């Protein structure tokens with residue numbers, strides 16, 4: 001078994017935004033249960049000793065933690081990237097983070113204009129993002145934009161890439177919605193059409209021929225009948241530390257019926273190598289048919305465990321995204337028609353529908 005090379009540190013599930021595809025679990029962890037400063041610093045030191053090279057300091061919104069610079073400083077020896085909505089980023093705060101060793105910033109954007117972005121984010125925030133992008137570029141740190149794509153912004157791929165260029169990003173990640181957690185709750189509203197996806201993919205290929213900017217296209221998996229090698233395999237290359245100290249092989253894994261170990265109780269090295277949760281779906285021995293006899297099992301690892309569990313109630317089944325899965329009808333049925341209204345993320349779970357996106 002190799003050491004993990006990346007760690008997602010979810011410092012908090014608190015967030016000023018309310019995106020309906022949020023990758024945080026539907027049952028968010030309250031602020032009072034968060035790890036303290038010293039605990040995060042210890043976890044980062046353990047991660048460095050374990051071999052982690054890259055830490056994504058994320059949330060929720062990590063800027064809500066007043067001790068953020070202390071935590072970043074604790075990640076010495078690890079390439080540290082801040083993943084942020086940009087809300088609350090000031091020149092002073094950024095200087096403090098740069099001084100603590102921050103190496104890059106990934107800024108989320110919800111749409112190409114204030115009207116669309118703010119509607120999807122569930123609050124006014126586009127102007128904060130624009131200002132945050134300017135501060136990051138002025139600081140000399142590399143800026144990346146992260147844009148989750150769905151029915152309400154896929155047609156604007158050109159404008160989104162133009163926005164990334166105008167804001168000085170060196171990289172833009174166009175991540176088609178993965179339907180877990182909040183996105184699964186909002187699947188009907190977020191699901192794009194096949195034509196939208198095909199057109200957007202063609203636009204991305206065209207842009208790649210004529211820009212130096214790195215453009216990442218995270219493939220959707222409901223449409224082409226193939227399972228993706230989710231997380232690069234369960235417990236294979238990365239780990240996620242939740243705000244309350246639980247450690248998961250996947251940031252979307254909270255709902256799986258596994259006893260996720262906690263850094264408050266166990267060393268990170270034991271969690272990675274020995275814990276039952278990290279070994280549950282490692283390798284291929286756990287697989288059943290059709291995966292167990294399939295030649296692609298060493299490439300896609302049977303697809304996504306979270307999706308298999310969310311759609312079938314059994315995390316050891318073949319990902320329904322695969323056309324060979326007996327459950328494939330679950331991703332090709334009526335849920336793929338789009339439309340509907342958003343249920344925005346909230347600590348009180350579903351806080352009631354808001355007006356539909358244009």
Ligand code: SF4
Nearest residue numbers: 227291294297302322
């Ligand atoms: Fe991958 Fe399993 Fe489908 Fe084979 S059957 S392609 S291993 S998900």
Ligand code: FES
Nearest residue numbers: 230250304305306
């Ligand atoms: Fe968790 Fe795919 S999202 S394994």
